[in-house]
Amino acid sequence: MKKIVHPYIPNSVPAVQEAMLKEIGANSIDELFDCIPEEIRFKGKLNVPRALSSEYELRRHVDSMLNRNVSCEEYISFLGAGCYQHHVPAVCEEIAGRSEFLTAYAGEPYEDHGRFMSLFEYTSMMAELLDVDVVNVPTYSWGQASATSLRMAGRITKRDVVLVASNVSPERYKIMKNYCGDVMTMLMVATDDKGLIDIQDLKNKLDEGVAGLYFENPSYHGVLETQAREIADLLHENGSLMMVGVDPTSLGVIAPPSSYGADIITGDVQALGNHMNYGGGMGGFIASDDREEIVMEYPSRLFGIAPTSKKGELGFGDVAYDRTSFGVRENGKEFVGTHAALHGIVAGVYLALMGPQGMVDLGQSILKKSHYAAKCMGALEGVKLCYPETPHFKEFAVDFSDTGMTVQSINQKLLEQGIFGGVDLSSDFPYMGQSALYCVTEVQTKASIDRLIEALQTILKGCEA
Amino acid sequence: MAMQREQRVRNFHQAKWDEPCIFELGTEGERGQLLPEVEPDIEAVVGDVFASLPEVLQRKTRAKLPEMAEMQVLRHYLRMSQATLGADLNVDIGQGTCTMKYSPKVNERIVRNHKLMETHPLQDESTVQGTLEAVYGLDEILQEISGMNKFTFQPGGGSQAILTIASLMKAYHEANGEGDQRDEIITTIFSHPSNAAAPKVKGYKVVTLYYDEHGVPDFEALKNAVSERTAGIFITNPEDTGIYNDKIKEFTRVVHEVGGLCAYDQANLNGIMGITRAKEADFDMCFFNLHKTFSAPHGCGGPACGALGVTDVLKPFLPVPLVEKTGSAYTLNYDMPLSIGKIRGFIGVTPVIVKAYAWARSLGAEGLVEAAKVAVLNNNYLLKHIREIPGASAPLSDVKYRIEQVRYSWIDLCEETGVSTHDISLRMADYGFHLWSSHHPFIVPEPFTIEPTESYSKVELDEYLAGLRQVVKECRETPEVVKTAPHNSVIHRVDESVLDDPSKWAITWRLFKKKQGFEL
Numbered sequence: 001m002k003k004i005v006h007p008y009i010p011n012s013v014p015a016v017q018e019a020m021l022k023e024i025g026a027n028s029i030d031e032l033f034d035c036i037p038e039e040i041r042f043k044g045k046l047n048v049p050r051a052l053s054s055e056y057e058l059r060r061h062v063d064s065m066l067n068r069n070v071s072c073e074e075y076i077s078f079l080g081a082g083c084y085q086h087h088v089p090a091v092c093e094e095i096a097g098r099s100e101f102l103t104a105y106a107g108e109p110y111e112d113h114g115r116f117m118s119l120f121e122y123t124s125m126m127a128e129l130l131d132v133d134v135v136n137v138p139t140y141s142w143g144q145a146s147a148t149s150l151r152m153a154g155r156i157t158k159r160d161v162v163l164v165a166s167n168v169s170p171e172r173y174k175i176m177k178n179y180c181g182d183v184m185t186m187l188m189v190a191t192d193d194k195g196l197i198d199i200q201d202l203k204n205k206l207d208e209g210v211a212g213l214y215f216e217n218p219s220y221h222g223v224l225e226t227q228a229r230e231i232a233d234l235l236h237e238n239g240s241l242m243m244v245g246v247d248p249t250s251l252g253v254i255a256p257p258s259s260y261g262a263d264i265i266t267g268d269v270q271a272l273g274n275h276m277n278y279g280g281g282m283g284g285f286i287a288s289d290d291r292e293e294i295v296m297e298y299p300s301r302l303f304g305i306a307p308t309s310k311k312g313e314l315g316f317g318d319v320a321y322d323r324t325s326f327g328v329r330e331n332g333k334e335f336v337g338t339h340a341a342l343h344g345i346v347a348g349v350y351l352a353l354m355g356p357q358g359m360v361d362l363g364q365s366i367l368k369k370s371h372y373a374a375k376c377m378g379a380l381e382g383v384k385l386c387y388p389e390t391p392h393f394k395e396f397a398v399d400f401s402d403t404g405m406t407v408q409s410i411n412q413k414l415l416e417q418g419i420f421g422g423v424d425l426s427s428d429f430p431y432m433g434q435s436a437l438y439c440v441t442e443v444q445t446k447a448s449i450d451r452l453i454e455a456l457q458t459i460l461k462g463c464e465a
Numbered sequence: 466m467a468m469q470r471e472q473r474v475r476n477f478h479q480a481k482w483d484e485p486c487i488f489e490l491g492t493e494g495e496r497g498q499l500l501p502e503v504e505p506d507i508e509a510v511v512g513d514v515f516a517s518l519p520e521v522l523q524r525k526t527r528a529k530l531p532e533m534a535e536m537q538v539l540r541h542y543l544r545m546s547q548a549t550l551g552a553d554l555n556v557d558i559g560q561g562t563c564t565m566k567y568s569p570k571v572n573e574r575i576v577r578n579h580k581l582m583e584t585h586p587l588q589d590e591s592t593v594q595g596t597l598e599a600v601y602g603l604d605e606i607l608q609e610i611s612g613m614n615k616f617t618f619q620p621g622g623g624s625q626a627i628l629t630i631a632s633l634m635k636a637y638h639e640a641n642g643e644g645d646q647r648d649e650i651i652t653t654i655f656s657h658p659s660n661a662a663a664p665k666v667k668g669y670k671v672v673t674l675y676y677d678e679h680g681v682p683d684f685e686a687l688k689n690a691v692s693e694r695t696a697g698i699f700i701t702n703p704e705d706t707g708i709y710n711d712k713i714k715e716f717t718r719v720v721h722e723v724g725g726l727c728a729y730d731q732a733n734l735n736g737i738m739g740i741t742r743a744k745e746a747d748f749d750m751c752f753f754n755l756h757k758t759f760s761a762p763h764g765c766g767g768p769a770c771g772a773l774g775v776t777d778v779l780k781p782f783l784p785v786p787l788v789e790k791t792g793s794a795y796t797l798n799y800d801m802p803l804s805i806g807k808i809r810g811f812i813g814v815t816p817v818i819v820k821a822y823a824w825a826r827s828l829g830a831e832g833l834v835e836a837a838k839v840a841v842l843n844n845n846y847l848l849k850h851i852r853e854i855p856g857a858s859a860p861l862s863d864v865k866y867r868i869e870q871v872r873y874s875w876i877d878l879c880e881e882t883g884v885s886t887h888d889i890s891l892r893m894a895d896y897g898f899h900l901w902s903s904h905h906p907f908i909v910p911e912p913f914t915i916e917p918t919e920s921y922s923k924v925e926l927d928e929y930l931a932g933l934r935q936v937v938k939e940c941r942e943t944p945e946v947v948k949t950a951p952h953n954s955v956i957h958r959v960d961e962s963v964l965d966d967p968s969k970w971a972i973t974w975r976l977f978k979k980k981q982g983f984e985l
């Protein structure tokens with residue numbers, strides 16, 4: 001049988017292999033593997049599905065697989081909870097797909113100048129949005145960013161207790177718990193019936209061992225923490241830090257955490273021009289002011305601007321590289337590796353496209369549309385908003401308990417009508433009863449929200465009957 | 466007839482646009498995007514929501530972002546892309562350990578499908594069966610390549626896979642009542658820095674093995690290091706030196722004898738794929754970098770995936786959810802009471818998983834093994850020729866062959882001419898090549914690491930060799946040219962002193978403007 005020369009493997013050509021072996025002085029390719037003992041050789045043929053060597057066959061196979069999915073472009077989606085449907089500008093897609101950015105990795109700040117500069121510009125634009133001076137090259141996701149913020153607080157204050165608001169994302173909490181739980185004590189701070197941090201519980205838990213408090217604003221349940229300044233004062237009087245997770249799409253209209261005293265700010269760049277990709281679009285940011293004692297505790301790459309030997313040129317490089325595990329292995333700050341750089345570059349493109357007014361418009365649109373949806377849902381019989389008196393952004397929790405139906409069954413019926421209902425909160429937050437977290441962004445229209453309301457009316461009426 | 470690139474280097478110059486920082490571009494009032502309107506009917510119902518917010522929550526001043534029209538943003542970033550030497554453009558074999566292989570374009574086309582891009586991770590499982598099928602399919606393929614029993618794709622890169630391994634070790638020993646007692650992990654100096662750093666995050670003490678006279682981890686040192694305190698070993702084979710440790714099964718035996726677990730960092734899988742597996746060497750866990758061996762592009766440093774496989778004993782501890790198959794339906798299993806919880810959001814970087822699946826399906830059983838064999842052939846072809854370059858050497862071992870990469874040294878050349886490996890790497894950029902030194906610490910003096918993978922043709926390997934020979938020649942004849950390189954790259958040599966000076970470092974543009982610590 002004639003050997004197949006696969007298009008990805010040019011030196012499969014037998015004559016080329018023979019020539020190369022001759023130069024090496026080997027009789028066969030197998031001889032190159034003589035160092036591997038027989039005992040641990042894999043014998044036989046890999047039992048994997050047959051090769052789809054032609055591009056056509058491959059594409060047809062994987063396309064037909066993915067085409068079994070239903071996307072949020074086909075159905076109306078009110079899902080959020082850490083991954084958000086926003087419009088992705090065409091220029092973001094174009095830059096995300098550029099060969100150079102897509103296939104670069106770890107070159108020097110010379111031949112990869114564009115990589116360094118684009119990431120520097122990303123951090124610089126995020127710094128403007130967050131109104132801070134320092135932002136990292138993205139880490140894996142918001143959960144990782146928040147977990148690192150707890151570790152940073154521990155090292156900065158030399159304390160090992162961290163407080164976490166009980167209404168943070170359960171998924172991010174699990175990430176933080178795994179990342180911090182072995183060397184730090186994590187205590188939950190209760191929330192009150194308005195969905196806000198219980199100040200008395202916070203006071204009770206604050207002592208000289210507390211490194212800081214982490215909360216999210218808006219919270220996982222969408223509510224905006226109105227007592228943030230008071231909380232910051234309490235923490236700072238205690239020598240503790242305030243770490244705040246934030247939704248960057250809120251920051252055109254909502255005050256950035258730095259304005260009410262946050263020391264370390266975290267969040268995710270997925271919503272800034274990166275497709276949801278079934279949760280694959282995430283990238284975490286960590287931000288702070290430029291205090292040396294904070295900067296030196298970042299584990300991430302930090303890119304800085306620098307002069308070159310030629311006047312007028314913009315150069316870049318790693319700031320304080322010897323902080324990192326790349327520099328000093330286990331003596332570095334946590335660890336660093338391949339994270340989510342391209343998502344950061346794309347988020348930079350997004351912020352440049354949106355500009356100051358675009359981010360205001362985005363925030364206004366989300367505020368209004370999500371409040372419209374909340375108002376309509378709260379007016380449905382048997383349905384009530386969990387925190388009707390507290391301002392919210394993008395997401396809000398709705399309690400269906402009085403309808404006699406479970407969120408699961410409501411969502412199943414919505415699905416039949418081409419609607420992804422809100423995330424079911426009943427197992428993660430049993431005290432909230434049959435509640436769901438609804439998310440409304442700028443991509444929803446009055447018509448799509450009204451369709452949800454009509455569908456819910458029909459479903460809930462059917463239940464009464 | 467292919468042109469004879471071994472004869473000469475290119476008269477190269479990278480694109481240089483002298484492009485200003487984005488904050489110096491644009492004009493007040495320009496817009497790059499407009500948003501869909503908020504319908505008047507909505508406005509009528511909700512009124513001015515912003516005004517109703519408590520004052521402390523209102524943002525009063527607009528963020529000082531650039532104001533640019535759409536095409537101007539595009540052009541700026543296209544210029545930035547041209548100032549980036551991606552693997553699609555160069556013979557990218559000089560970033561050893563990174564497995565810079567071809568990332569097939571068809572796979573990029575496949576994932577640019579709204580049925581993947583615009584799916585939400587909490588959609589009903591019935592609406593994402595295609596994605597779950599691809600994940601499950603890759604899981605089965607990786608099980609075969611490793612001999613492990615189940616994979617998680619949640620880690621967003623190799624380092625996060627290492628963190629996951631450390632977390633699994635902790636959970637396993639705790640479940641056996643030995644969590645406190647087993648507080649040490651063992652790794653090796655030629656393993657990726659994260660093998661030492663990530664376990665420390667989990668509270669482990671780190672013991673590092675050095676190498677013996679054959680350039681592989683010192684077995685006697687391992688025997689002295691193991692004890693009832695050993696939680697496990699994190700080891701790579703071959704390490705970044707490219708030298709295969711033929712005693713690897715002895716290593717796992719010694720660790721198992723004291724009750725420790727064995728984790729195999731397979732970032733360097735590419736040369737042994739289908740040749741030898743984690744299972745036959747008695748490992749309990751291993752991980753593959755889908756953005757390296759399995760062809761997903763590196764994206765300037767992620768998004769990525771460290772796919773982690775474990776034996777049945779460790780499966781209950783994996784992060785939730787796992788993709789499983791019930792009848793003909795694919796499901797997400799969250800019901801794992803012993804799970805370590807979460808490592809990253811949702812199930813992982815899904816497009817990377819789908820690209821890896823597509824790559825493996827394209828090659829099939831023979832193709833996967835052929836990729837490994839050609840990667841090793843290419844590496845040994847380079848090794849033969851680089852050893853012949855006066856001033857270059859392949860230290861640590863005199864074995865004739867290495868696996869998929871080699872950590873070389875310029876020490877002889879540097880002592881002779883006064884140039885450094887850093888200088889040489891910057892001069893290579895003048896000819897359109899990357900050349901990476903290696904991870905710190907520099908155990909091999911003046912190191913450089915080359916990994917050709919299976920993707921490059923013999924003609925291209927010869928062209929890279931011609932580049933190396935040219936720069937070596939310059940080191941002897943015109944060393945100043947090398948010491949002041951790059952000359953044909955995007956920018957000239959950076960004054961790095963400002964980057965370590967807290968009074969001058971400028972991590973953002975606004976900090977640069979505030980500090981005015983230096984002039985450009």
